[in-house]
């Protein structure tokens with residue numbers, strides 16, 4: 310793709326977004342102050358220390374929901390069902406509560422998303438080969454229908470069409486899908502938002518747990534990840550437990566040809582506790598059975614259990630927040646044992662410096678590696694099905710396996726809905742006998758006898774702009790500076806990644 314073509318594509322992508330800016334829905338009117346209620350609240354709330362920790366009180370679900378969900382089937386539009394459709398804030402909201410019978414006992418919610426991304430790479434794979442400099446476009450469209458039968462049953466269907474253009478080395482499996490089902494499930498459950506209840510969901514379904522470190526629909530990929538099986542849950546006030554048994558779905562580029570992977574099973578139980586306003590915590594057990602998995606050149610059947618926990622909170626009386634997650638993995642690999650683990654810590658500070666909502670954070674990660682290749686004992690952590698893109702640099706050169714990593718992060722919001730973010734990462738191999746893995750979990754670079762552990766540093770800069778609930782734009786640049794290990798084991802050019810993404814969601 311020539312630079313002129315790229316620029317034209319950018320303009321085509323941006324034009325509707327800019328045009329829509331003028332036509333965007335007006336902000337909802339400020340509620341009129343009741344007589345004697347005093348002056349209206351300032352537009353920008355004062356920055357104060359985080360309040361004391363209290364028991365969380367149940368809140369009535371809002372209409373419309375505050376935001377569209379990463380998984381669209383998690384959105385709760387029922388509170389809008391009995392309102393005057395003409396009174397809903399945006400015309401697209403009327404598509405969320407379409408009565409199919411006069412009494413609306415049968416009703417549907419429809420929606421979707423169109424997303425385009427342009428990517429420009431230099432020195433892919435640390436190489437100076439001709440195809441290492443490349444640019445391409447990605448386009449995908451998703452559409453869903455959520456049909457409710459009374460208060461306790463629904464059928465949810467979501468399709469995807471994903472397309473890639475101009476990649477010299479051809480499309481990757483995560484790029485293409487000429488029409489397939491991301492979700493198709495039937496569900497019987499207590500009403501959404503009920504304080505106590507049970508539910509069960511059967512069919513093809515996306516999965517997302519915690520902060521997506523281990524299980525995620527991987528929204529960054531053009532072709533999202535999905536699973537097929539059964540999930541059941543129980544909710545009792547602030548306690549929720551989910552149990553699931555699924556197989557991952559193999560993405561194929563043809564129409565309606567995605568099928569579950571009979572060689573793999575993902576199952577487990579995930580508990581979430583939201584008792585307190587200042588912290589939430591989760592605990593989980595996840596099993597992954599894989600036929601013919603490969604570690605260190607050895608292929609065997611893998612039986613791996615992950616036992617983990619996560620805590621996420623704010624420290625009352627300060628502007629400090631934290632998040633920690635960790636776990637152990639055990640099981641078998643052929644006749645050998647699996648012994649692995651991971652830990653992740655994030656410490657954040659949101660100082661009261663002006664109105665730009667600054668935040669500074671420090672992150673540390675460890676994921677175990679293997680200390681001896683070629684045998685059947687595995688020490689390599691298995692990152693399972695993560696949103697790898699979110700954690701170890703946006704160039705996706707590093708994954709959560711055999712890894713020591715640290716990063717510094719800063720973000721500001723100079724004007725409303727515009728966010729500037731920066732990260733500086735450092736990466737090391739946890740064990741010198743094991744490989745460097747990429748964000749997809751595969752081997753990025755074999756150890757090749759190197760005793761160097763320093764993999765490199767990466768600088769990530771992003772500019773995010775959201776226009777209401779519907780438009781979102783993302784401009785980003787990443788540069789990866791190879792370290793001693795990459796230098797010693799092959800091509801070692803500095804990698805650049807520039808991208809622009811625009812999405813419209815309804």
Ligand SMILES: [Ca+2]
Nearest residue numbers: 489561563566
């Ligand atoms: Ca397909």
Ligand SMILES: [Ca+2]
Nearest residue numbers: 679681682686
């Ligand atoms: Ca080993």
